Amino acid sequence: MPGSGVIHHPLTRRQILKGGAALGLGSAAALGVGPSWADPWGRSSVYAQGAEEGPEVALAIRQETLPIDGRSARPMTINGTSPGPLIRLREGQEAVLKVTNLLEEPTSIHWHGLILPPGMDGVPGVSFAGIAPGETFTYRFPVRQNGTYWYHSHSGLQEQLGHAGPLIIDAAKREPFRYDREHVLLLTDWTFEDPMTVFRNLKTAEGYYNDQERTVADFFADVREQGFAATAEMRSMWAKMRMSSRDIADVTGSTYSYLLNGHAPEENWTALFKAGERIRLRVINGSAMSYFDVRIPGLKMTVVAADGQPVQPVPVDEFRIAVAETYDVLVAPEDDTAYTIFAETMDRSGYARATLAPREGMSAPLPERRTIADRGMEAMGAHAMPGMDHGAMAGMEDSGAEGMAGMDHGAMAGMGDAGPQGMAGMDHGAMAGTGTAGAQGMPSMDHGTMAGMAGERRRLGANGLLAAGTAQPGSRYGQAGIGITPGERRTLVYGDLKAFTPWPDRREPERELELHLTGNMERYIWSFDGKTFSEMTGPLHFRHGERLRLVLVNDTMMEHPIHLHGMWMELENGHGALIPRKHTLNVKPGERVSALITADAEGSWAFHCHLLYHMKAGMFRVVQVS
Amino acid sequence: MRKTLLALTLGLVTSTAFAAGEHGGSHAPAGNAEIDRTIQLEAGDMWFDAESLDVAPGATIRFEITNTGNLAHEFVIGDAEAQAAHREMMQQMSGSHGHEGHGGHDMAEGKHGGQMPAVTLAPGERAELVWTAPENVDSLEYACNIPGHYESGMSGNIDLQG
Numbered sequence: 001m002p003g004s005g006v007i008h009h010p011l012t013r014r015q016i017l018k019g020g021a022a023l024g025l026g027s028a029a030a031l032g033v034g035p036s037w038a039d040p041w042g043r044s045s046v047y048a049q050g051a052e053e054g055p056e057v058a059l060a061i062r063q064e065t066l067p068i069d070g071r072s073a074r075p076m077t078i079n080g081t082s083p084g085p086l087i088r089l090r091e092g093q094e095a096v097l098k099v100t101n102l103l104e105e106p107t108s109i110h111w112h113g114l115i116l117p118p119g120m121d122g123v124p125g126v127s128f129a130g131i132a133p134g135e136t137f138t139y140r141f142p143v144r145q146n147g148t149y150w151y152h153s154h155s156g157l158q159e160q161l162g163h164a165g166p167l168i169i170d171a172a173k174r175e176p177f178r179y180d181r182e183h184v185l186l187l188t189d190w191t192f193e194d195p196m197t198v199f200r201n202l203k204t205a206e207g208y209y210n211d212q213e214r215t216v217a218d219f220f221a222d223v224r225e226q227g228f229a230a231t232a233e234m235r236s237m238w239a240k241m242r243m244s245s246r247d248i249a250d251v252t253g254s255t256y257s258y259l260l261n262g263h264a265p266e267e268n269w270t271a272l273f274k275a276g277e278r279i280r281l282r283v284i285n286g287s288a289m290s291y292f293d294v295r296i297p298g299l300k301m302t303v304v305a306a307d308g309q310p311v312q313p314v315p316v317d318e319f320r321i322a323v324a325e326t327y328d329v330l331v332a333p334e335d336d337t338a339y340t341i342f343a344e345t346m347d348r349s350g351y352a353r354a355t356l357a358p359r360e361g362m363s364a365p366l367p368e369r370r371t372i373a374d375r376g377m378e379a380m381g382a383h384a385m386p387g388m389d390h391g392a393m394a395g396m397e398d399s400g401a402e403g404m405a406g407m408d409h410g411a412m413a414g415m416g417d418a419g420p421q422g423m424a425g426m427d428h429g430a431m432a433g434t435g436t437a438g439a440q441g442m443p444s445m446d447h448g449t450m451a452g453m454a455g456e457r458r459r460l461g462a463n464g465l466l467a468a469g470t471a472q473p474g475s476r477y478g479q480a481g482i483g484i485t486p487g488e489r490r491t492l493v494y495g496d497l498k499a500f501t502p503w504p505d506r507r508e509p510e511r512e513l514e515l516h517l518t519g520n521m522e523r524y525i526w527s528f529d530g531k532t533f534s535e536m537t538g539p540l541h542f543r544h545g546e547r548l549r550l551v552l553v554n555d556t557m558m559e560h561p562i563h564l565h566g567m568w569m570e571l572e573n574g575h576g577a578l579i580p581r582k583h584t585l586n587v588k589p590g591e592r593v594s595a596l597i598t599a600d601a602e603g604s605w606a607f608h609c610h611l612l613y614h615m616k617a618g619m620f621r622v623v624q625v626s
Numbered sequence: 627m628r629k630t631l632l633a634l635t636l637g638l639v640t641s642t643a644f645a646a647g648e649h650g651g652s653h654a655p656a657g658n659a660e661i662d663r664t665i666q667l668e669a670g671d672m673w674f675d676a677e678s679l680d681v682a683p684g685a686t687i688r689f690e691i692t693n694t695g696n697l698a699h700e701f702v703i704g705d706a707e708a709q710a711a712h713r714e715m716m717q718q719m720s721g722s723h724g725h726e727g728h729g730g731h732d733m734a735e736g737k738h739g740g741q742m743p744a745v746t747l748a749p750g751e752r753a754e755l756v757w758t759a760p761e762n763v764d765s766l767e768y769a770c771n772i773p774g775h776y777e778s779g780m781s782g783n784i785d786l787q788g
Contacts (some may be wrong), residue, residue: 176671177779178671312697312774313773332777533724
């Protein structure tokens with residue numbers, strides 16, 4: 001199916017070829033049939049073939065008319081395709097990436113997850129001035145890592161227009177797994193609306209894309225299950241908070257077409273294999289706003305890398321991929337049959353889909369779609385407290401999301417002695433009296449972690465901080481998140497991620513930097529510590545060479561994928577010396593997540609929520625390392 | 627030495643079990659004397675240095691296995707079905723303990739139920755396993771079934787067609 005429905009645009013084509021010739025660019029990809037790397041046969045015998053591209057790559061950025069999801073669209077293209085070509089580098093190379101701007105507005109490319117000099121990071125206003133129309137900017141940097149990454153525009157809302165692509169770095173040494181063939185699976189979300197219109201819609205009408213609001217039918221269903229009083233009480237509570245329990249995603253399938261390698265579900269992009277092969281799937285979430293739950297019914301997937309970094313293998317049935325994350329999984333189909341690669345959005349408003357098959361033209365049944373989940377009280381922090389007197393929550397009615405910022409997590413640490421039993425027997429009425437902390441904080445606590453807290457406290461360092469690698473109270477690394485029914489299938493959780501070898505910097509953190517993820521849903525303002533980027537007067541400061549702990553506390557009711565440029569974040573998920581390195585951390589509603597950072601990269605770096613419209617709305621900071 | 631003998635006995639008993647069907651299966655209880663061949667294998671993260679082995683039916687093999695990786699590994703011989711069942715069991719064991727604090731090490735120490743010749747090696751450890759190849763089976767697998775290890779490529783085929 002890929003390649004069907006090609007619309008011929010002689011003028012555009014000529015322009016492409018002309019531009020390509022002038023710039024010395026390859027034009028094979030310029031036929032508008034989708035990314036050339038999305039070859040149905042993928043790539044086999046990877047070690048023998050070497051790199052297809054790099055160390056020198058030329059990229060031309062344009063906006064042109066191409067078909068997407070069967071309709072004429074105006075995406076931004078890179079060498080003629082949207083999403084752009086696969087850039088393949090090799091560890092140890094000196095990369096030279098020449099980006100030519102053939103748009104009528106400035107642009108940029110950020111190499112997501114790469115450790116490189118600050119001037120090469122590609123964030124206009126932070127690392128460089130951006131690339132003006134007609135200009136070429138040459139990125140040069142040593143390639144010091146390997147794995148699955150991606151690249152995208154860091155200018156305005158261009159990323160929403162398909163200005164993104166996969167970036168694969170082949171390892172210099174043997175990787176800790178073996179495979180016969182590989183496929184890249186790039187997930188994106190496409191809208192035929194102008195991205196600025198989407199942003200304006202979000203600003204002016206809360207829940208604009210939320211067409212899964214609870215209905216009268218839902219009300220009666222709930223009454224059947226929970227009884228009238230409980231249902232009415234729940235409804236009234238959400239109403240008082242001016243929030244919707246079904247606000248899982250800000251932008252949904254009502255405007256988005258979810259694409260896999262640039263193809264809509266009906267186009268059934270097909271990845272080919274031969275029965276008995278072990279296949280590496282490099283899964284990248286390059287979407288602007290959409291989390292996906294990925295599974296291949298009938299196949300176990302073994303997660304072998306997260307954010308490009310190898311992890312000890314974890315066999316799973318499903319994994320959730322936050323925006324900007326990457327996961328590498330191995331699958332080994334033994335039968336000569338087709339399998340559906342199913343990527344359902346977290347809010348269940350749609351899905352991306354491809355087929356893994358031994359031959360073209362095959363398909364397997366689509367799994368039954370799950371219905372949208374309600375954010376339980378968990379989002380505010382009140383899960384697992386069925387006996388809770390909702391009346392006590394009344395104090396929250398005016399606070400909404402913002403009020404939660406006032407939560408005193410410090411006080412929670414003192415609860416260690418209570419343990420899970422103590423919690424269960426807790427007088428919920430008394431909780432109301434704890435004011436801002438109260439109900440919200442508790443619930444988000446991982447009870448498993450709590451049981452160990454008395455022990456953890458003894459592990460405090462001389463400076464009174466938790467020992468390196470320890471999971472924070474309030475983290476939920478054992479949970480996949482909203483919409484995943486525990487126990488239904490084996491789903492990857494952050495607690496599964498474990499590195500192979502300890503990171504060289506074994507120092508304990510010298511200090512903690514705590515940042516709250518904050519927002520105002522109604523006005524669509526997103527921020528850190530209640531301040532948007534435009535309200536900030538200076539950058540966050542990391543002292544060059546210091547070892548610090550970044551603590552992220554999500555006071556909002558949305559997930560936020562937080563991305564730090566230039567330095568790894570070591571996710572403190574309780575695995576001590578083997579905590580995994582990530583470039584993007586998903587923080588669930590009400591959750592408290594921490595990471596260790598070695599501030600070894602002098603310069604200015606972007607730090608932001610990778611939900612595109614959250615970043616645009618203010619959830620962005622500059623980190624200065626000096 | 628005692629460990630080697632134990633492994634030896636285990637190996638002999640179980641290899642006959644695989645020789646299913648009419649085969650009566652009484653291998654001569656060998657002492658150290660009757661080693662036909664020694665095979666050295668390296669187990670790393672996540673591979674065995676040999677991706678397949680050719681073994682003569684009935685031959686008694688001494689495997690010398692060294693774990694050069696950072697993780698624990700096992701070396702188990704059995705048919706594909708038995709390996710899969712063992713793998714399934716080990717994964718369930720890991721699942722029931724939740725996600726925290728139960729890495730491969732714990733499971734590797736677990737029982738294999740004596741069903742298949744097996745050794746488990748801590749990082750850096752070296753171990754021996756003596757095993758007599760069955761006579762009426764065409765092929766077997768060797769594998770590490772610690773969750774995720776087989777799936778990452780820690781397996782190989784033993785061709786017994788002589």
